[in-house]
Amino acid sequence: MKETLIDVRAWRQFVAVAEELHFGRAAIRLHMTQPPLTQAIAQMERSLGVVLFDRTRRRVALTPAGEALLPDVRDFLERAQALPVRARAAAAGEVGRVRLAFVSTIGFERLPEWVRDFRVLCPQVALELVEATGDVQRAMFARGELDAGLVLHSPGAAPPELARLPVAEEPLVLALAERHPLAQAPRLDLAAVLAEPLVIFPRRIVPSLHDAIFALYHAAGRVPVVAQEAIQMQTIVNLVWGGLGVAWVPESVTQFRREGVVYRAGDAFAAKAQSKAGATPPLPVCETSLVWPAGLNNPALARFVDFVRERSAAA
Known part of the structure; x- marks a missing residue:
């Protein structure tokens, strides 16, 4: 069965009559004359195939169908009234x-x-x-x-x-187990750090940062000994705690305070390893x-x- 669409104006007319229970007062409220309003309500009932109002010479009353429909129509009209405001808000990104x-x-x-x-x-x-x-x-x-x-x-x-x-831009810091011998040193020697097994994320995760870390080792004439790869930074820190190796992690990871793991920033290094050309390789940063x-x-x-x-x- 094909449903008939009824426009917003007709629904407003229905609500006016339902609230006034008088066609004359409803017509005045809608700024129209009574005959067109009476005809519009009759047309709505024919379209719906439902009688919405009981009419006598003395009174107008909602039928059970009209009473059931009224709350939904009020909600519909309220939403329809809000649509222009919502459209403008959507266009403004609100x-x-x-x-x-x-x-x-x-x-x-x-x-x-x-x-x-x-x-x-x-x-x-x-x-x-x-x-x-x-x-x-x-x-x-x-x-x-x-x-x-x-x-x-x-x-x-x-x-x-x-x-x-x-x-954001931040340096990489060294994560190492608190019980690791290097963790107790007041100053760290980068050459000694680069000799330790490395815990690192797979290259596919962040290729540019993975390459920057490897470049640090290569500039010092070393090849990283990867002890374990892990995807999540929290997992990397937990593996460091487990003694699998050291890790270079973004400084923000220090917010993950894993008991038994310490973080050492660049200023903790007493002397940086020299590259083959004699220059000091910088510690990587990330964005x-x-x-x-x-x-x-x-x-x-x-x-x-x-x-x-x-x-x-x-x-």
Whole structure:
């Protein structure tokens, strides 16, 4: 059976008559004459195949069907009235959805603050969060499953096919077990550190940063001895605690306070290993960037990008 659509004006007329229970008063309220209103209600009943009002010369009353319909029609009209405002809010990025992936390092401190403050600023934008490494994020972008991502990389090595906003730069620090002999040294010799077994993430996760760490070893004339690979930074730190080796991790990982693991920053090294050319190899740094498909038309995403840009500049 084909359903008949009834326009918003007719539903408003129905509500007016239902609330006034008088066609004359309802017509005055609607700024119209009574005969067209009477005809409109009769046409609505014919279209629905349902009698909505009992009419006598003395009274007008809602039928059970009319009473059942009234709350839904009121809700429908309220929603219809809000549609222009919602449309303008959506165009301004105040309403919508942002599917955001992130790497664990940004999730230790900055991301929770951003999510909290952005929800206060734009409470009608839904942030859908998923933790994912850079390689997983690129695959999700290719499938259209993400609006934006926070990725880790070496400076300037963000995915070139995506628009990019740098949000943080931080040095790598050394994670080692508290019981490790080097952990007790007041100053660390980089050459001794580079001789230790290494716990590191697979190259496919963050190729640029993996290569930067290996370059540190090669510049000092050493080949890294990889004891174990692990994807998540928390797992890497736990493996360090277990005595499998040392690890170079972003400074933000120090927020993960694993008992039995200590972190040593660059200023803890007494003397850096010399490269074959005699120069001192620098300790690597890493960047975190917000990335998204260029040209993507999502006002809510644009609002989120502007928000992150302001927060990053302030930081």
